Amino acid sequence: MRIQPDGINLLDTVTALLRDQVLPSAAADQQYALRMALNAIGIARRQLANGSQAEQQEQALMAELLAEQGSHEQLSRLLARQVREGKVKSSMPLRDLLWQVTLQRVRESAPRYLKQEG
Amino acid sequence: MQSVEQKAIADWLAAKTGKPVQLSNVRALSGGAIQENWAADIDLGDEVIAAVIRCDAPSSVSDSLSRQQEFALLKAAFANGVTVPGPLWLGDPALLGRDFFIMRRANGTAAxxxxxxxxxxxxxxxxxxxxxxxxxxxxxxxxxxxxxxxxxxxxxxxxxxxxxxxxxxxxxxxxxxxxxxxxxxxxxxxxxxxxxxxxxxxxxxxxxxxxxxxxxxxxxxxxxxxxxxxxxxxxxxxxxxxxxxxxxxxxxxxxxxxxxxxxxxxxxxxxxxxxxxxxxxxxxxxxxxxxxxxxxxxxxxxxxxxxxxxxxxxxxxxxxxxxxxxxxxxxxxx
Known part of the structure; x- marks a missing residue:
């Protein structure tokens, strides 16, 4: 059993420290570095919180819709090939799959986009 | 930029222009990963030019344009009325051990x-x-x-x-x-x-x-x-x-x-x-x-x-x- 606080709690605490105590008094070029660090911690935290569940669900859905077995990477490659061959354009389930896997990447890497664009 | 490099550039410009040239206020400007930019005031005796010396970074590994090509583009754009820093001199690579050119320094910020x-x-x-x-x-x-x-x-x-x-x-x-x-x-x-x-x-x-x-x-x-x-x-x-x-x-x-x-x-x-x-x-x-x-x-x-x-x-x-x-x-x- 790991000791508490866990990794997510530590990242949240680091975020609050950097944002509230270090950033306001940092010099301009340091502020840029700090904002990058906060952005990176946010991505890492969201990935940690999500675990591998979303990726496993995606893998299962791709396997089902593409009627193939394989790793997430292999199935993504297959989906990419089917897009290029024009097979996704006419298939509502595959279109929806493409949207969902892309949306999931944005949720982890750039949730601000979803706030701005709805 | 080392003072020996500054002096090399000043002497080279003096030979080119036939004027006594001095460089002052040389300082690093933030630039891309590919280039290294230096601000410098170039005193030609009868005129002080606010300039930028734009060099390849020592570790430059890039498929973008060379300084020589960029200088040619600046000249072409300048001649067609585009607002670019006026191109002044294409450098001799032997001076700094890498490509460079000198252009006028524009005011303001790009941020x-x-x-x-x-x-x-x-x-x-x-x-x-x-x-x-x-x-x-x-x-x-x-x-x-x-x-x-x-x-x-x-x-x-x-x-x-x-x-x-x-x-x-x-x-x-x-x-x-x-x-x-x-x-x-x-x-x-x-x-x-x-x-x-x-x-x-x-x-x-x-x-x-x-x-x-x-x-x-x-x-x-x-x-x-x-x-x-x-x-x-x-x-x-x-x-x-x-x-x-x-x-x-x-x-x-x-x-x-x-x-x-x-x-x-x-x-x-x-x-x-x-x-x-x-x-x-x-x-x-x-x-x-x-x-x-x-x-x-x-x-x-x-x-x-x-x-x-x-x-x-x-x-x-x-x-x-x-x-x-x-x-x-x-x-x-x-």
């Missing part, structure tokens, strides 16, 4: 995040958008063939098709697949406008790459990706959502600072050509695809261990929102 929010800079924003349109039209007035620019390769096929082909070739050998980018590349192929005559295209004309002071535009910078292409490529790059620095809505569609109508009006003033948002839309989608491909390659520089950098690492994480926006712009939404 995009600051410009979009700080209205004390270029405070007449419609005028700035019109000015950007005029600048682009002047750049696009430069057409091949040009002996002085013969180092720029002429595309053999439609420049957009060339991009699609090279992006697919890259993705085929890359370790990760990008299904949403494949979707976008197909859209670019299916919706490609008829090719028009080639012209000089800056290819990185966006907020962050031009300088402004309190009165307006002072310099168009960063010519290292310039080539022969389609004029609307530059307009799409400047208007694309990904280069608005967080500003939203049509009033900020032009690089986070202005409305397309003003940009197009300035463009028409110089070129006589009336543009529509519909024509530019294709090239905004193109811009997202092109930026996504560049972002993947920049992220890979970190990922491969070649150049560990948080900035490069985070550039990879821009790709998903570009992908989602491409899907939106091209009619795929869940």
């Amino acid at each position: 995009g995040h600051r410009l979009v929010r700080d209205l004390s800079l270029a405070n007449d924003r419609p005028a700035l958008a019109r000015q950007l349109g005029r600048e682009l039209a002047r750049i696009h007035g430069i057409r091949p063939p040009r002996d002085d620019l013969d180092f720029l390769p002429l595309p053999e096929i439609h420049p957009a098709q060339e991009f699609v082909d090279s992006a697919r070739a890259f993705l085929d050998q890359y370790h990760s697949a990008f299904p949403a980018l494949e979707w976008g590349l197909n859209w670019l192929e299916d919706n490609m406008p008829a090719q028009e005559p080639l012209c000089l295209v800056h290819r990185d004309f966006r907020t962050g790459n031009y300088m402004v002071d309190e009165n307006g535009l002072t310099a168009v910078l960063d010519w290292e990706f310039t080539g022969w292409s389609q004029p609307l490529e530059d307009l799409g790059w400047l208007c694309a959502r990904c280069w608005r620095f967080g500003q939203q809505g049509d009033d900020y569609a032009v690089g986070g600072i202005g409305h397309r109508d003003d940009l197009f009006a300035g463009y028409q003033e110089v070129s006589g050509r009336k543009l529509t948002a519909e024509q530019v839309y294709y090239w905004e989608v193109f811009a997202h695809l092109r930026w996504a491909m560049i972002a993947i390659k920049q992220g890979e520089r970190h990922l491969s261990g070649a150049e560990p950098s948080l900035e490069l690492a985070l550039t990879s994480h821009i790709v998903p929102e570009l992908e989602l926006h491409i899907l939106r712009m091209t009619g795929l939404e869940g």
